[in-house]
Every structure is written in structure tokens, then in C-alpha cells.
Amino acid sequence: MxxxxxxxxxxxxxxxxxxxxxxxxxxxxxxxxxxxxxxxxxxxxxxxxxxxxxxxxxxxxxxxxxxxxxxxxxxxxxxxxxxxxxxxKRGNVTQVFTAHRPKIEVWDKGFGTFTYQFEFYPNDQYLTAIDPSTYPLVYVLGSRIFMQIEATSSINNTVLFVESCRATPYDNQNYQQTYSIIENGCNVDQTVEIHSTSHQRQFQFSMEAFKFIGSHDQVYISCTVLMCEAGSPKTRCSQGCVNSTKQSGWPAAHHHRKRELIAQGQRHFVSQGPLRLGRSAEDNKSPALQLNLNLVFIAGWSLAPGEISGGQQKPSAPAESEPGLHRRMSPCSRWHDQCSGLVQGQRVKGQIPTFVHV
Missing domain, CATH: 2.60.40.3210 (Zona pellucida, ZP-N domain)
Incomplete structure (x- = not known):
């Protein structure tokens, strides 16, 4: 003062x-x-x-x-x-927050001015995008998220290619903690499904909702996209899914001949979000889920991952789960029963569980 x-x-x-x-x-x-x-x-x-x-x-x-x-x-x-x-002691705080990202307008040599639009849809019919006024969108863990990226151009003989998509807890493509959904045109997340579209300048895909383990309660989806001349060989669009070894055999964009350069546009970055994780009606009935969803279940005994049965330890196979992600959580319905939890992609079994914030 x-x-x-x-x-x-x-x-x-x-x-x-x-x-x-x-x-x-x-x-x-x-x-x-x-x-x-x-x-x-x-x-x-x-x-x-x-x-x-x-x-x-x-x-x-x-x-x-x-x-x-x-x-x-x-x-x-x-x-x-x-x-x-x-x-x-009390006060009102007001902050302007614009969740929905509008379409972006870009200019590329050989393609002129065109737009990219990233939207979420309620189902796989892709008829009407979810109303922007309802953002941020809320999904239940494990439910499907339907997304569409669309390019609008006055040039008809063009094709859209989505090279990569990643998820981050913040709207920052350079944030250290990221999760790959699509890389080099290949599906990385095992739940990704590509849907057929009405024309080549649309890309529709879906995946199961997830959350980042820890205190992050939201997810942003960001993708790298580009436009190419339809049917033109040796453009990034014609390559499709490639691994790093195969990709190295293709000439880089700046080594293409002049005609090939015009056949492929520049890479652009589009994002949408945030998505927030809610609870299903079934989960809300469970007393155990009155706890914060950010809690991770850890066995009451400090033992290596495995099943405890009759005083003997039996090795257990790791559960299939992407590192750093949490898709489903199955807490005990009664505290004094034996309980299984999911900790960093491994299942452990013990007695009364201990809860730890991560």
C-alpha cells in the first residue's frame, strides 16, 4: 500500500x-x-x-x-x-473469452486466395457443424469426436491434404506436452477413423475423447494442412502416409521443378477448441466419481505393477494406453473391496486405494 x-x-x-x-x-x-x-x-x-x-x-x-x-x-x-x-473478501471477475476459431484466409502462389475451416460435428453424418456459441465443447471420456477440415477455393482441380494433427492442453502448437493423432499423413492414435467425403477439399475424421493426465482439463486439436493440384505426381498430397525413411526418398519442396512447386501450396496451421471433459450420466451415479476426474488411482501398497493374489505376486500384462493420456477410469464401487486402477498405462491391484493428484 x-x-x-x-x-x-x-x-x-x-x-x-x-x-x-x-x-x-x-x-x-x-x-x-x-x-x-x-x-x-x-x-x-x-x-x-x-x-x-x-x-x-x-x-x-x-x-x-x-x-x-x-x-x-x-x-x-x-x-x-x-x-x-x-x-x-469477495469480488466479481469478468474476462472476455472467444473459444471458437473462425476460418482462416491464406494466399498461395498458383492457388490464389482460399480459406481453411476447422469444425466439430455431432455425428458421422457431417450435416451441420456444432454451433460456435456452445463452445467450449464438452465430451465424455471415450465418446467419439467428429471433426472436419475444409478448404474453399475458386480453383476446382485442387485437393486438401492433412499432414499432421496433434493435441495439446493449451492453444500453442509449440507447447512441450503434445499427443500425436496423425503424423506424416499416417494415423497414430489407434481410435482414429477417416470418413469418406463428398469432394477432395474436405477431410473428415473422428476419434475417442481423452484427457491429458494431470491438472489439465481441456484439449486443443491442431493440424498442419496444405493444398495440391489434384493428380499431380510427387507432391506431398500424392505421397499420402509415409514413414520417415520413405519420406526421405522424396525430394524436398524447394528442390521441385518450377511446375511442381506451383502444383503444391505451402503448409498452414489450423486449430480448434478447447474441448473439455465431462461425466456420463452413469458415472455421475457412482459415489467414487464424486472425486475430481484428475485423480489417478494408485495401489495402497507400494509394489511393482502386478496382481496380488493369495500373498503371491503375479506379473500382469500392461494395459493398452497411450503414454500421458487417460481415456477411461474404473474406480471401485466400495472402498473396502479390492480395487484396480490405471497408473501410467499399467494395471495394479491392491487393497484400499490411495488417491494422489498428478
Missing amino acids: TIELEKASLPGHHADHLRLNDATNTACRLKSNTTHIFAVIPLNDCGTDIEEDDINLRFKNAITTFDNVADVITRKHLLEVDFYCQYP
Whole structure:
């Protein structure tokens, strides 16, 4: 907090003989100019006291006179100026948040100006995109997410190619924690399904909803896309799915002849989201799921992953699960029964479970 006093309001008192409740810290010394005495006072230092009631927090301090800074008592009549800053305990915070990403307009040599639109759909019919006013969208873990990327161009003989799609917990393609859905034109996530489209400038696909393990409660989907001349050989679009070894055998875009360069546009980045994870009606009936979905189940015993049965440990095969992701969670319905949990893609079995935030 900051205080300013006019020197004229303190006749007969010199600024060098004024102090706060605790002046032992040099940062708590008062300062002055020709007209005012002032100080910037931390809320947790300089002898500041805190009082509260049902509505406010109050931070109090005082300016007093002194003869010797080391004195702790006095019997002289002192000047004392009490002051405080008051903060309400409750307040309203408003923030403008635009969730839905509009279509993007780009220009490529040989293709002119065209647009990319990334939308989510309610089902595999792809008739009407989900209303942007309903964003952020909420999905149940394991339910299918239907997506479409569409390019709009005045040139008919063109084809859209989706080279990669990734998921991140933030709208930042360079964020360190990412999950690959499509890479090099190949499906990486095992639940991805490509749907047939009405024309070559549409790409429709779906996958099962998931969440990032940890405190992240949302997912953004980002894709790298480009346009090519339909039927033109040796463009990235004509390659389709390639692994790194096969891809290295194809000439890079800047090595193509001039005609081939015009047959392939530049790569562009499109994203949409966020998607948030909700609970199904069945899950909401389970007492165990009254806990935060971000909890990961860990066995009560600190043992290596495996099944405990009759005092003997039996190795168990790891559950199929993508690293860093959590698609389904099956908590115990009764706390005192034996319980299975999913920890980093491995199943463990023990007694009463312990819950740990990750």
C-alpha cells in the first residue's frame, strides 16, 4: 500500500523523525520531497497488522515520531497517524473469452486466395457443424469426436491434404506436452477413423475423447494442412502416409521443378477448441466419481505393477494406453473391496486405494 502526507499537515515535525510501526528494515523507511512524506509499504512487512471481518480484510499501520530509532518505549507525547488499506473478501471477475476459431484466409502462389475451416460435428453424418456459441465443447471420456477440415477455393482441380494433427492442453502448437493423432499423413492414435467425403477439399475424421493426465482439463486439436493440384505426381498430397525413411526418398519442396512447386501450396496451421471433459450420466451415479476426474488411482501398497493374489505376486500384462493420456477410469464401487486402477498405462491391484493428484 502507498501513503502520502503533506508536510504542511505536520507542523513542527521533521521527516527524519517519523517512522512506521517497524522501521528496522531499511525498505520500511519513509521518504520525502519538498512537499510530501510518502512510503510504499508491503502488506506483510514494516509492522503491518491484519484485521478482518465477514466482508473485508484490513491492513493497518501507523506513522509515529521518535527520537532514537532503537527506542522501543517513550514517555513523550507522540504524533500518531493511523492508516489502513481495505480489500473486500469477495469480488466479481469478468474476462472476455472467444473459444471458437473462425476460418482462416491464406494466399498461395498458383492457388490464389482460399480459406481453411476447422469444425466439430455431432455425428458421422457431417450435416451441420456444432454451433460456435456452445463452445467450449464438452465430451465424455471415450465418446467419439467428429471433426472436419475444409478448404474453399475458386480453383476446382485442387485437393486438401492433412499432414499432421496433434493435441495439446493449451492453444500453442509449440507447447512441450503434445499427443500425436496423425503424423506424416499416417494415423497414430489407434481410435482414429477417416470418413469418406463428398469432394477432395474436405477431410473428415473422428476419434475417442481423452484427457491429458494431470491438472489439465481441456484439449486443443491442431493440424498442419496444405493444398495440391489434384493428380499431380510427387507432391506431398500424392505421397499420402509415409514413414520417415520413405519420406526421405522424396525430394524436398524447394528442390521441385518450377511446375511442381506451383502444383503444391505451402503448409498452414489450423486449430480448434478447447474441448473439455465431462461425466456420463452413469458415472455421475457412482459415489467414487464424486472425486475430481484428475485423480489417478494408485495401489495402497507400494509394489511393482502386478496382481496380488493369495500373498503371491503375479506379473500382469500392461494395459493398452497411450503414454500421458487417460481415456477411461474404473474406480471401485466400495472402498473396502479390492480395487484396480490405471497408473501410467499399467494395471495394479491392491487393497484400499490411495488417491494422489498428478
